[in-house]
Amino acid sequence: MKFISWNVNGLRACVGKGDFYENFKKLDADIFCLQETKMQEGQIELELPEGYKSYWNYAEKKGYSGTAIITRLEPLNVTYGMDDFREDNEGRIITLEFEDFYMITCYTPNSKQGLLRLDDRMLWEDAFLKYLNHLQETKPVVVCGDLNVAHEEIDLKNPKTNHKNAGFTDEEREKFTTLLKEGHLVDTWRFQHPDTTDVYSWWSYRFHAREKNAGWRIDYFLISETLKDRLDSTEIHTDMFGSDHCPVELDLK
Numbered sequence: 001m002k003f004i005s006w007n008v009n010g011l012r013a014c015v016g017k018g019d020f021y022e023n024f025k026k027l028d029a030d031i032f033c034l035q036e037t038k039m040q041e042g043q044i045e046l047e048l049p050e051g052y053k054s055y056w057n058y059a060e061k062k063g064y065s066g067t068a069i070i071t072r073l074e075p076l077n078v079t080y081g082m083d084d085f086r087e088d089n090e091g092r093i094i095t096l097e098f099e100d101f102y103m104i105t106c107y108t109p110n111s112k113q114g115l116l117r118l119d120d121r122m123l124w125e126d127a128f129l130k131y132l133n134h135l136q137e138t139k140p141v142v143v144c145g146d147l148n149v150a151h152e153e154i155d156l157k158n159p160k161t162n163h164k165n166a167g168f169t170d171e172e173r174e175k176f177t178t179l180l181k182e183g184h185l186v187d188t189w190r191f192q193h194p195d196t197t198d199v200y201s202w203w204s205y206r207f208h209a210r211e212k213n214a215g216w217r218i219d220y221f222l223i224s225e226t227l228k229d230r231l232d233s234t235e236i237h238t239d240m241f242g243s244d245h246c247p248v249e250l251d252l253k
Contacts (some may be wrong), residue, residue, distance in 0.1 A: 019242025138226035
């Protein structure tokens with residue numbers, strides 16, 4: 001079973017560049033998750049291959065945030081947001097329930113320049129851990145998305161100069177460690193590539209960062225530890241364009 005996660009940084013723009021459909025068909029995923037769709041209902045009609053259904057969570061604010069899941073597997077149930085959390089109006093989470101797991105796509109809030117939103121981010125992290133643990137009382141989870149944190153120094157090109165910047169603060173990294181530990185979750189790509197360096201999923205549009213590979217690994221697939229034996233392969237598709245992020249992949253047996 002193949003899963004793909006991609007922060008498209010504006011789905012209409014990504015489609016307009018011609019990259020979305022090409023990558024979608026090439027990746028041929030069973031479940032394809034999107035973050036930062038930046039659109040409202042009715043603003044695009046995707047020309048998807050036969051057999052796919054799509055589920056959308058739109059932010060109330062136009063041109064902001066938003067998530068989607070495109071799947072050829074029929075879910076048992078679909079929910080949006082997490083237990084009336086105050087930022088559910090930003091369209092950041094979709095959960096599909098399948099027979100033997102929950103599929104969650106997530107676009108974690110950015111702490112912003114100057115860490116203006118760090119306090120809100122800490123509340124989000126606590127709520128997200130609680131939400132996932134509640135789901136895992138019933139069945140395992142597969143979690144993907146732009147989680148807006150580079151966990152360890154190995155996960156970004158310039159850790160020293162970014163130490164106190166959004167996405168690499170001690171607070172955010174500690175929350176991610178707690179998420180893995182107390183949520184009993186596995187960072188699938190790092191689990192399979194414990195020492196691999198210089199592989200990232202996001203690059204700034206500034207300073208020719210992608211050309212220089214001055215990136216961050218902030219897009220993840222996390223799975224419940226009970227699914228670890230089903231982990232087949234993981235990949236970060238650094239050769240695919242259309243956004244400032246690239247797609248990341250998980251394959252489960």
